[in-house]
Amino acid sequence: DHNRLVISLAGDPDAIMDHLIRSAEAAFSLIDMNVHSGAHPRIGALDVVPFTPLKDVSMEECVQIAREFGRRLYEKFKVPVYYYEEAATRPEMKNLENIRKGQYEGLKKAISDPDRHPDVGEAKLHPTAGATVVGARKFLVAFNVNLGTPRIEIAKEIARSIRFSGGGLAHVKAIGLALEEKGMVQVSVNIVDHEKNPLYRVLELVRMEASRWGVPVVETEIYGMVPASAIFQSAAHYLQVADLEPEQIIELKLLDMAGDQP
Structure with missing residues (x-):
């Protein structure tokens, strides 16, 4: 029903960016937004690319990475790019739902409105790939x-x-x-x-x-x-374990000992 795929990558920023460019090329070659449909809101074949700091990377660095990826994406494929969340250049574009308003079909016309211009590229959608939203944010x-x-x-x-x-x-x-x-x-x-x-x-x-x-x-x-902490919170709540600590979970303890606490 969603007609949507979510892929998560973790690694060195340069390697991640190279893999994303190749993934974008595959998506753009396979998906035509003029015939795409699904229950989930979207504006492009590569709909949204968020960069999230995990380890030894700051949010500020993720913003820089996001903006560099946006520039590379447009230079190679001529797909217009919007920046959102911490990478947003305009307050009204911080929220993803504001960018997606009207979805792909509505954005075809709305993109000509100065308030809906992309951050990178011309004010027109790619004929088959639409547009892409790129940003930096906390783990969602x-x-x-x-x-x-x-x-x-x-x-x-x-x-x-x-x-x-x-x-x-x-x-x-x-x-x-x-x-x-x-x-x-x-x-x-x-x-x-x-x-x-x-x-x-x-x-x-x-x-x-x-x-x-x-x-x-x-x-x-x-x-x-x-994040493991998101599951841990709910497990502790429903099991009603008093004072449950992450270090009581053996896998989390081993990761902590290895210096890789999630």
Whole structure:
């Protein structure tokens, strides 16, 4: 239903950038945005590329890497680039949803508006690849909650009520999507700071809101990679283990001893 692929890479910045350029070339050769469709918002074949600091790299360095990648991407493929989050050059473009407004189809015309011009490249979409959003940000947790109903209005209402812009949880973004193949709907959530609003809190709020409609939570999904600390928080909460520490998890302890604590 999403018609979307998330790939996570970790490594040396120069090597990552080279691999991303090759990945972009593959995506641009295979995906034609004029015939692409899917439940998830998007503006291009290579929709969004966030750089996240993991170890021995600062956020400031990630901003520099993001902007360099954006320049290289346009120089090689002539795909216009928008910068977002910490790499944003304009306050209104900091939020990804502002850039994606209208999606690929709407941006075809809107890109000519000076307020919607890309940061790199001409104010026109690539004829088949669209545009790409590049940025630097903290680790984002993509967390989806699937509900036992086909009624999309329920998912949209729950998403509206739990996201920060709708008066819900800080550091939480959410939209409602239809999963036609499963006959269900989904509350698709991005937790932009899991330390301040962990997965379990988001799940329980969705569950509470869904119960008002008599709708059960069927399953959840974690999309892409997440920090171990995000899973640890929820495991400690649901197991109700008093004073559980990461060093009690053997794999985390071994990583810590090796100097690679996640």
